[in-house]
Amino acid sequence: xxxxxxxxxxxxxxxxxxxxxxxxxxxxxxxxxxxxxxxxxxxxxxxxxxxxxxxxxxxxxxxxxxxxxxxxxxxxxxxxxxxxxxxxxxxxxxxxxxxxxxxxxxxxxxxxxxxxxxxxxxxxxxxxxxxxxxxxxxxxxxxxxxxxxxxxxxxxxxxxxxxxxxxxxxxxxxxxxxxxxxxxxxxxxxxxxxxxxxxxxxxxxxxxxxxxxxxxxxxxxxxxxxxxxxxxxxxxxxxxxxxxxxxxxxxxxxxxxxxxxxxxxxxxxxxxxxxxxxxxxxxxxxxxxxxxxxxxxxxxxxxxxxxxxxxxxxxxxxxxxxxxxxxxxxxxxxxxxxxxxxxxxxxxxxxxxxxxxxxxxxxxxxxxxxxxxxxxxxxxxxxxxxxxxxxxxxxxxxxxxxxxxxxxxxxxxxxxxxxxxxxxxxxxxxxxxxxxxxxxxxxxxxxxxxxxxxxxxxxxxxxxxxxxxxxxxxxxxxxxxxxxxxxxxxxxxxxxxxxxxxxxx
Amino acid sequence: xxxxxxxxxxxxxxxxxxxxxxxxxxxxxxxxxxxxxxxxxxxxxxxxxxxxxxxxxxxxxxxxxxxxxxxxxxxxxxxxxxxxxxxxxxxxxxxxxxxxxxxxxxxxxxxxxxxxxxxxxxxxxxxxxxxxxxxxxxxxxxxxxxxxxxxxxxxxxxxxxxxxxxxxxxxxxxxxxxxxxxxxxxxxxxxxxx
Ligand SMILES: [Zn+2]
Ligand SMILES: [Zn+2]
Ligand SMILES: [Zn+2]
Ligand SMILES: [Zn+2]
Ligand SMILES: [Zn+2]
Ligand SMILES: [Zn+2]
Numbered sequence: 220x221x222x223x224x225x226x227x228x229x230x231x232x233x234x235x236x237x238x239x240x241x242x243x244x245x246x247x248x249x250x251x252x253x254x255x256x257x258x259x260x261x262x263x264x265x266x267x268x269x270x271x272x273x274x275x276x277x278x279x280x281x282x283x284x285x286x287x288x289x290x291x292x293x294x295x296x297x298x299x300x301x302x303x304x305x306x307x308x309x310x311x312x313x314x315x316x317x318x319x320x321x322x323x324x325x326x327x328x329x330x331x332x333x334x335x336x337x338x339x340x341x342x343x344x345x346x347x348x349x350x351x352x353x354x355x356x357x358x359x360x361x362x363x364x365x366x367x368x369x370x371x372x373x374x375x376x377x378x379x380x381x382x383x384x385x386x387x388x389x390x391x392x393x394x395x396x397x398x399x400x401x402x403x404x405x406x407x408x409x410x411x412x413x414x415x416x417x418x419x420x421x422x423x424x425x426x427x428x429x430x431x432x433x434x435x436x437x438x439x440x441x442x443x444x445x446x447x448x449x450x451x452x453x454x455x456x457x458x459x460x461x462x463x464x465x466x467x468x469x470x471x472x473x474x475x476x477x478x479x480x481x482x483x484x485x486x487x488x489x490x491x492x493x494x495x496x497x498x499x500x501x502x503x504x505x506x507x508x509x510x511x512x513x514x515x516x517x518x519x520x521x522x523x524x525x526x527x528x529x530x531x532x533x534x535x536x537x538x539x540x541x542x543x544x545x546x547x548x549x550x551x552x553x554x555x556x557x558x559x560x561x562x563x564x565x566x567x568x569x570x571x572x573x574x575x576x577x578x579x580x581x582x583x584x585x586x587x588x589x590x591x592x593x594x595x596x597x598x599x600x601x602x603x604x605x606x607x608x609x610x611x612x613x614x615x616x617x618x619x620x621x622x623x624x625x626x627x628x629x630x631x632x633x634x635x636x637x638x639x640x641x642x643x644x645x646x647x648x649x650x651x652x653x654x655x656x657x658x659x660x661x662x663x664x665x666x667x668x669x670x671x672x673x674x675x676x677x678x679x680x681x682x683x684x685x686x687x688x689x690x691x692x693x694x695x696x697x698x699x700x701x702x703x704x705x706x707x708x709x710x711x712x713x714x715x716x717x718x719x720x721x722x723x724x
Numbered sequence: 725x726x727x728x729x730x731x732x733x734x735x736x737x738x739x740x741x742x743x744x745x746x747x748x749x750x751x752x753x754x755x756x757x758x759x760x761x762x763x764x765x766x767x768x769x770x771x772x773x774x775x776x777x778x779x780x781x782x783x784x785x786x787x788x789x790x791x792x793x794x795x796x797x798x799x800x801x802x803x804x805x806x807x808x809x810x811x812x813x814x815x816x817x818x819x820x821x822x823x824x825x826x827x828x829x830x831x832x833x834x835x836x837x838x839x840x841x842x843x844x845x846x847x848x849x850x851x852x853x854x855x856x857x858x859x860x861x862x863x864x865x866x867x868x869x870x871x872x873x874x875x876x877x878x879x880x881x882x883x884x885x886x887x888x889x890x891x892x893x894x895x896x897x898x899x900x901x902x903x904x905x906x907x908x909x910x911x912x913x914x915x916x917x918x
Pocket of ligand 5: 504505506507508509522523526527528
C-alpha cells in the first residue's frame with residue numbers, strides 16, 4: 220500500500236473521527252468536571268453476524284427440512300431424510316434434480332419407486348449372508364427383494380455403524396443392488412446404543428456438510444455456529460462463553476487477519492525454547508532487584524515497601540515515563556533496535572543481526588503473552604465481581620444493580636481491549652521494515668490505545684479495591700472516573716480497529 | 725466370532741465345482757479361520773498355466789468384515805506386491821459385502837490378473853513398467869509365472885524327493901511346499917524351523 224494513503228487517512232478521517240468525542244474524553248481524562256453523557260455501550264449497534272445452534276436447534280432444522288421435502292416431493296419422510304443427506308442438505312439442488320429427472324435421482328440414491336412384491340411362501344428361504352434356511356417371518360424384506368435374515372441384517376447394520384458415519388450411505392448387501400438402507404429400518408433392527416450413534420452421525424452431517432456452519436472448537440462444547448452469508452467478520456462467541464475465529468478456529472483475533480495469526484502461532488511454537496522465560500510470573504524490581512510477583516492485570520507495577528518503585532512490567536522502565544503528561548508519547552509498545560557498538564567485523568555483524576532479530580521477536584511476543592494473561596486475569600476478576608464483590612458493593616453503597624452496571628461494563632471493555640491489543644502485537648511484528656510511515660502511524664495509534672487501557676485497568680483493579688477498603692473514598696468520583704475511562708478506551712480501541720480496516724495485509 | 729457354519733458351507737459349495745472353475749479353498753490347518761485358496765492363472769494372460777496360492781485369514785467379524793487375502797505365490801502384477809503378495813482390490817477393503825464369498829473374492833482376484841489396474845497400483849515398480857514398457861512387463865510376468873507358479877505341477881515330485889532325502893516326512897514336505905507356493909528354499913526353511 221502507498222504510504223501517502225495512510226497520511227491522507229490519518230489527516231482526514233482519523234482526525235475527524237477522533238475529534239467527534241474528544242471533547243468528552245478530554246474532560247473525563249483530566250479527572251475534572253462532572254460526567255458527560257458518554258455511552259460506553261455503543262458496541263451494541265454492531266449487527267449480529269452469526270447464530271449459535273444447539274443440538275435441539277439442529278435437530279429441529281433437520282426435521283423441518285425433512286417434512287418440507289416430504290411434502291414438496293410427495294415422498295415418505297424416511298426417503299426425504301435419505302435424499303437430504305445425499306444432497307448434503309442442499310435443498311434447491313435436490314429440488315432441481317428431482318423435478319428434472321426423478322428416476323435418475325431415485326436410482327442414484329437407492330430409493331426405487333416400485334417394490335418387488337413377494338407373496339407369502341411356506342418354503343424355507345436361504346439367507347444370502349449366513350446361508351441358513353429360515354421361514355419367511357425370519358426375514359426383513361427390502362423393496363429390492365434380496366433376502367437376508369433379521370439377525371444378519373442387524374449385524375450388517377451394526378458393523379457399519381461401528382465403522383463410522385459411512386453407515387448413513389449404507390445399501391443392500393447385494394453388491395449389484397444399490398437400494399438404500401433407510402433410517403426406519405435401522406431403528407427397527409439395531410440396539411438402542413447403535414441407533415443413538417446413527418442419529419448422532421445424521422445430526423452431525425448437517426453441520427459438517429454445511430459451508431456456513433462449524434462446530435465450536437471449545438473442549439466439551441457441542442454447539443455449532445452458523446455464520447451469516449457474505450460476512451467477513453469471523454469472530455464469534457458461543458453460548459459456552461468461548462470466543463473464536465469462525466474462519467481459522469484460533470482464539471478470536473479481529474482485527475488481525477487469519478494469515479497473520481497462522482504465521483504468528485507457528486513462529487511462537489518454533490521459538491518456544493527461546494521464550495520460555497517470558498511466561499514467568501515474577502521479575503526483579505529494576506531498582507532494588509527484589510523479585511516482584513505480577514498479581515494484577517495491568518502493566519503498572521509497584522514494588523513492595525520501602526522501595527515502592529513504580530515500573531512497567533513490559534519494559535521495566537520507570538512508570539512515570541509512560542505518562543504523556545511528562546511530554547513524550549507512550550512508547551513502550553515500540554521496538555527500538557539496539558545501537559550498534561561501533562565498527563564490527565563480519566562475524567560480529569552476523570551475531571548482532573541474529574541477536575536483534577531474536578530481540579525484536581521477543582519484544583512482540585512478550586507483549587502478546589502479557590496481554591493474553593492480562594485478559595485471562597480480567598475474565599477471572601469479572602467473574603469474582605459477579606459472584607461476590609458486586610454484592611458487597613451494593614451493601615456498602617446502597618446502589619441498585621442497574622446503577623452498578625458500569626463496573627461490569629468497564630471489565631468487559633478491558634477484556635475486549637486486551638484481546639485486540641494482544642493481536643495487534645502479532646500484526647506489529649509482521650509490518651515490513653520498509654513501511655516506516657505505516658509502522659509509525661500504527662505504533663502511535665496502538666500506543667495511545669494501550670496507555671488508555673492501562674489507566675482503565677488500573678482504575679478498575681486498584682481503585683475499586685481502595686474504595687472497598689477505605690471508608691472515606693467517594694463513590695461518585697470513582698464512578699465518574701471509571702465510566703469516563705471506559706468510554707475513552709472504547710474510543711481509542713475503535714480507532715485502533717479502524718486502522719486495520721484500511722489495511723490490505 | 726467368525727461364522728464357521730457359513731465358512732463350512734462356503735467350502736462345500738466352492739469345492740463342488742472345482743473341476744470347472746479350478747478355484748478351491750482348503751483349511752490351512754485344523755482351524756477354519758486360516759485357509760489357503762488356489763486360483764489358476766487366466767487364459768490369454770501372462771499368468772496362463774500357473775497355479776497361484778492365496779493365503780486367507782478370517783477375522784472375527786467375518787463375513788461382515790472382509791477376509792484378509794494375499795498371494796503366497798510370487799507374482800509380477802501392478803496391483804500385487806512383488807515383495808509381500810499384498811493385493812490392492814476394492815472388494816477386499818471398503819467394497820466388501822457379506823453377500824460376497826471367499827469364492828467370489830478369489831474370482832475377482834483372478835479377474836484382476838486378467839485386467840490389471842495400473843492407475844491404482846500396489847507395486848509402483850511393476851505399474852510403471854506396465855505403463856511404459858508393456859512388452860517387458862509381459863515378459864517378466866511370464867517368467868515369474870514359469871519360475872514360481874508352475875513349480876507345483878512341474879518338478880514338484882523332484883523337490884519332494886530331494887527334501888525327503890534330507891530326512892523330512894513326505895506328507896509334511898508336500899503340504900509345506902504347497903503352503904510356500906512350491907519354493908524349495910522357503911519350504912526347507914520352514915521345515916527346519918518346525
Ligand atoms: Zn442370515
Ligand atoms: Zn437389494
Ligand atoms: Zn461452545
Ligand atoms: Zn482467523
Ligand atoms: Zn523495588
Ligand atoms: Zn513499558
